[in-house]
Amino acid sequence: MYFILDLVVFLCLVAISYGAFWISWFVTRRRLFKRITGIPEVQNLGDGRPRDERIKGTAVVCGGSIAGLLAARVCHDFFENVLIIEPEEWLSSEDATRRFSWEQSNKRTRIMQYYSLHGLQAFCYSGLLKLFPDLEEQCRYSGITVPPAEANVTLAGTYLRRPPIYDKDFPKTMEASRAGFETLIRRLVLGRGHYDDIKQIIGTVSGIVPSPDDRSRISKVLVRKDTSNSSTVLHEIDASLVVDCTGLSRAGFKWLSKAGYGTAETYPEGKRALTDLKISLDQKLHYCTLICDVPPSVLKALPLPSNTEENKRSNYAIIEDKPTEANGRRMFTIQRLDGPHVMLFVGQYTDASNVDYPSIAAVRSLLPHLITHTPIPEWVFRCVDMLEEAQVNVKYSHVRIPPTSYIRYHQGVNIPCNFVASGDSVMSVDPLFGQGSTKAMLGAILLHTALAKTGCSEKIPANFSEFYFKEHFYKMDRFWQATRSVAYGLPFTTPIPGEKLGVSGFTPWYSRKVRFLAIEDEDASIALWNSGMGFGTPVDIFHPLIFLKTLWKVVSDRMN
Ligand SMILES: Cc1cc2nc3c(=O)[nH]c(=O)nc-3n(C[C@H](O)[C@H](O)[C@H](O)COP(=O)(O)OP(=O)(O)OC[C@H]3O[C@@H](n4cnc5c(N)ncnc54)[C@H](O)[C@@H]3O)c2cc1C
Known part of the structure; x- marks a missing residue:
């Protein structure tokens, strides 16, 4: 009992x-x-103010890459004018908004990853759909397929189970190269005449000018422009809002410092001087990407999942479970890209400096040596063999990923109220997670949320920047923590000083x-x-x- x-x-x-x-x-x-x-906020993207109630003046977006283009698209819904300032001259030519990116005759000189492995998280795709409702059609027009976003990532070769809840309505992603993705976004924002109030000029933003009657606000940006007789002229451009989207050059950080922002007599708890906001770690990651230009007959014959089954995503990714002393931690990916292209990729976290897989043969010879729990599927080997036999043209890119950094603007003091930053200019993370475009999208979402809260149409409110960076911390800090946690599990990472x-x-x-x-x-x-x-x-x-x-x-x- x-x-x-x-x-x-x-x-x-x-x-x-x-x-x-x-x-x-x-x-x-x-x-x-x-x-x-x-x-919750992604649903609001695309809503804005009626034209006659828009915020006066110009939102100046510094940098015209992923974060800059998305920020400009959002600002278009709230400001009278939007101006993108971008240094690379050819980005104002038709080549920059070409239908098929692989036909471009120019290459981004400031984007080291222009020909590197690129994956897009489904969340970012869902945000893009709100900003550009005809996205799927535009992808097809640019030769980009939009399959269900199956991850197809394996744990050392063993597939994770396909999540079943989404069977009927699986969120989507794009099978695009970085060049294809960036060119598509640029075409959607600048190339179709849909957003007439967004203009782009060529120049390098070199500084900011505080407002003479209110130092808590920026009144102008300084833009350096090269002239035809190889001299340089400096222009001043009025700015209602300054959005730093300068990526890894993190130019905004320097402008703030030069203009005397970011310091105080005393620092409240949790706040620090501008010079102490930046932290970096180096996970010593190498990216070797081969973009194969595949003749149509070979492409059709490849045993890619999308060729053998309808509505399948053609990618496979393996990352070794644990690092070894000899080889660090390696990964391999095969992925269908836009147009007639297939990408092979080898990544390696390692102390060695001689990481190089410049040919299909070099990648092929690595495959049997990857340490797997489950063998790599036969179709992967067959694809690689067929690409090698067909002697396809290959564009090779090797990138040693620079140290990843985080500027903790949310801990800053005396930051001008009409200054915000988005994308890699605030935080770069381990590129293998494919979160870079998601961060840029979240930056655009934050900007939208902050602008939608702004009642006044005369000027940006005094707490705008503080609100933005506080929310930025809530939304983005997890990306940094994930990068740090993976990097700190690798023996050759250079940690943040003091850690x-x-x-x-x-x-x-x-x-x-x-x-x-x-x-x-x-x-x-x-x-x-x-x-x-x-x-x-x-x-x-x-x-x-x-x-x-x-x-x-x-x-x-x-x-x-
Ligand atoms: C090797 C590699 C692979 C990656 N793979 C992926 C992936 O698979 N998926 C993913 O989502 N992300 C990936 N990322 C990250 C992603 O590419 C970045 O997060 C993304 O490009 C950030 O966009 P951004 O606009 O912030 O910066 P960027 O793309 O770096 O652009 C910065 C722009 O600012 C301009 N600029 C610089 N200085 C100035 C100035 N002073 N004035 C005006 N303009 C200026 C530059 O010309 C450039 O156009 C990868 C990154 C690397 C390095």
Whole structure:
């Protein structure tokens, strides 16, 4: 009798504990979902002010790449005028908005990744759809396919289970090269005459001028322009808002410093001087990308998933589970791109400086040596062999990824109220996660949210920049933490000064175990897919059911 009573009490306690765990997980996730994912706000993209109520003056967007083009598109819905300032001369020519990027005769000189591996998270695609409702049609026009965003990422060769909840309406992504993606966005923003109030001029922004009667505001930007007789002239351009989208050159940081912003007599808790805002780490990552120009008959014959099954995404990615002393940590990807192109990619985190896979033969000879849990599928080998046999033309790019950096503007003081920054100018992360374009999209979403809150049409409110960077921290800090956590698990990373390498504690161990669970478990695969495609929150993998299943798997694996 007492035994039964004890059992009932025990079961009640278990049920109450599980319920309490579930409720706290649910409440936390709901809060994070609203605050950090950008998913609720993405629906508002494309809404703006009627033309006669737009904010007076010009939103000046410095840098005309991914973040700059998206920021300009958003500013168009709120400002009388939008001006993109971009240094690369050819970006004002027709070549920059060409229908097929592979027919361009120019190459981006300031974008080292123009011919590198490029993947687009489905979240970014969903934001683009709101900004450009005819996106899918425009992709097709530019030779870009838009398949379901199956991740097809493997854990050392073993596929994670396909997330089932999206079977009917799987979110989409683009199979585009970086050149194809950037050129498409530029064509949509600048090349079709849809957004007449957005203009672009060629020049390099070299500084900012504080407003003479209110130093908390920038009144002008300084633009350096080369003239035909190889002299340089400096122009001053009035700015209602300055958006720094200068990518890795992080020019805004320098303009603020030169103009005397970012310092104070005393710093409130959690705030610091401009010079102390930047942190960097170097994960010593090499990117070797081969873009193969494939004749139509060979392309059709390749055993790519999209050739053998309808509506399939043609990509396969493997990353080794753990680094080794000899080879660091390596990864390989094959991916269909826009037009008649297939990309082969080898990446390597390593201390070695001689990483080089300049030919299909070099990539092919690496494949059998990758350390896998499950063999690489036969179709991958067959594709690589066929590309080699056909002696296709190859465009090779090797990039040593520069140290990834984060300017923690949210901790800054005395930042002008009409200055914001988006994309890599604030934070660059490990490119392997494919989050760069998502960050640029989230920057555009934040800008939209901040501008939509602005009641006045005369000028940007005094708390604009502070609000923007605070929200930027909430939405973007997780990307930096993920980059840091992966990098600190690699023995050759140069850490942030003052920090030590090594990831200890429960979360890294648990995350790896969830990846093993996701090979067979639907719930875990959904959580990982959401996180890989930009739809998740950091607590998704801690769903009580996933948590219990993971622990159960660990115990049962040990017992077997
Ligand atoms: C090798 C590599 C691979 C990557 N792979 C992926 C991927 O697969 N998926 C993904 O989503 N992201 C990827 N990324 C990240 C992604 O490319 C970047 O996050 C993205 O390009 C950032 O866009 P941005 O507009 O902020 O900066 P950028 O694209 O760097 O553009 C900055 C722009 O500012 C201009 N500029 C510079 N200085 C000035 C100035 N003083 N005045 C005016 N203009 C200026 C430049 O000319 C340029 O046009 C990768 C990055 C690298 C390095």
